[in-house]
Amino acid sequence: MNRTIIDYQEDRLEEKLQKILGNVDVAGGTCPIRHILARFSDKWSTLSIFHLGDAGTLRFNELKKRIDGISQRMLTVTLRTLERDGLVSRQVYAEIPPRVEYQLTDLGRSLLVQIINMGEWASNNSNQIIEARTRFDTREGKAGNSVLLD
Amino acid sequence: MNRTIIDYQEDRLEEKLQKILGNVDVAGGTCPIRHILARFSDKWSTLSIFHLGDAGTLRFNELKKRIDGISQRMLTVTLRTLERDGLVSRQVYAEIPPRVEYQLTDLGRSLLVQIINMGEWASNNSNQIIEARTRFDTREGKAGNSVLLD
DNA sequence: CAGCATCCAAACAGATACTG
DNA sequence: CAGTATCTGTTTGGATGCTG
Numbered sequence: 001m002n003r004t005i006i007d008y009q010e011d012r013l014e015e016k017l018q019k020i021l022g023n024v025d026v027a028g029g030t031c032p033i034r035h036i037l038a039r040f041s042d043k044w045s046t047l048s049i050f051h052l053g054d055a056g057t058l059r060f061n062e063l064k065k066r067i068d069g070i071s072q073r074m075l076t077v078t079l080r081t082l083e084r085d086g087l088v089s090r091q092v093y094a095e096i097p098p099r100v101e102y103q104l105t106d107l108g109r110s111l112l113v114q115i116i117n118m119g120e121w122a123s124n125n126s127n128q129i130i131e132a133r134t135r136f137d138t139r140e141g142k143a144g145n146s147v148l149l150d
Numbered sequence: 151m152n153r154t155i156i157d158y159q160e161d162r163l164e165e166k167l168q169k170i171l172g173n174v175d176v177a178g179g180t181c182p183i184r185h186i187l188a189r190f191s192d193k194w195s196t197l198s199i200f201h202l203g204d205a206g207t208l209r210f211n212e213l214k215k216r217i218d219g220i221s222q223r224m225l226t227v228t229l230r231t232l233e234r235d236g237l238v239s240r241q242v243y244a245e246i247p248p249r250v251e252y253q254l255t256d257l258g259r260s261l262l263v264q265i266i267n268m269g270e271w272a273s274n275n276s277n278q279i280i281e282a283r284t285r286f287d288t289r290e291g292k293a294g295n296s297v298l299l300d
Numbered sequence: 301c302a303g304c305a306t307c308c309a310a311a312c313a314g315a316t317a318c319t320g
Numbered sequence: 321c322a323g324t325a326t327c328t329g330t331t332t333g334g335a336t337g338c339t340g
Contacts, residue, residue: 017204020269034193036272036279041191054167060322071314086282097321107278114271119170121264122186128257132236210302221334247301
């Protein structure tokens with residue numbers, strides 16, 4: 001019987017899981033993986049990475065205009081974090097008025113690829129998830145307490 | 151000249167980005183993609199999915215023992231959210247003492263594959279990120295304010 | 301055993317005012 | 321323009337006590 005690609009993935013899965021589980025709980029929570037994974041799903045981080053990936057190079061206020069609803073403070077904090085992690089480069093030009101340009105580093109672009117994959121999964125499966133939520137909520141509604149989750 | 155897989159990925163990237171950016175900011179932030187992406191990187195969600203993927207089926211307290219440091223409240227909340235999203239199934243046995251078994255659904259397992267991919271990226275690149283952080287922090291240290299970020 | 305309810309501290313994030 | 325500083329409301333998550 002032939003083995004499909006899915007079978008192969010399932011095989012490797014077990015192996016990979018063991019590896020991850022062996023590394024995830026080390027040294028009382030100081031494991032860096034969790035901190036890195038946080039970059040993946042932070043709302044403002046992902047949007048910043050998307051827009052920088054799309055535009056190539058952007059100044060602070062250009063980015064701010066593109067990211068709907070972000071405050072100046074959060075954009076600053078987000079960009080600092082991304083810069084610190086080596087995902088975004090920050091180029092300051094000593095001019096008046098000041099000009100600061102941001103772009104993704106190679107590392108940042110490789111992260112972008114991953115985030116897009118996640119986005120595709122989310123996009124492909126959002127209907128299933130939304131349906132599951134509706135089922136869950138209406139079932140709960142009949143039982144009694146409906147407003148457990150938004 | 152031959153096109154590599156990487157070239158192909160880069161090509162599609164632009165296309166995928168456009169699609170995502172076109173969908174991410176719709177309707178004043180009600181876009182469901184963000185909500186779904188949150189499942190990816192929530193600390194307790196990912197760990198729950200990892201351990202359920204590893205063990206197959208687990209009872210509440212079995213899972214609690216495996217996830218180091220999780221409080222009862224957070225495990226309950228996390229499992230409810232995952233159940234609501236159709237990622238985890240919850241089977242209650244009408245016994246005394248009560249027995250409740252959790253396992254991943256098909257949808258949950260497909261999410262697990264994605265999360266493992268993220269984990270691999272994080273694992274493969276954690277050294278680069280940690281080095282970048284060290285560089286950033288020592289540079290900042292020389293300039294003056296060092297304790298901007300943990 | 302598998303939880304729900306409540307209280308409280310800490311982290312997060314928006315609004316506002318100010319600056320080189 | 322590109323931030324910093326501060327204040328404050330909101331969200332999160334841990335601890336604890338109680339139930340079927």
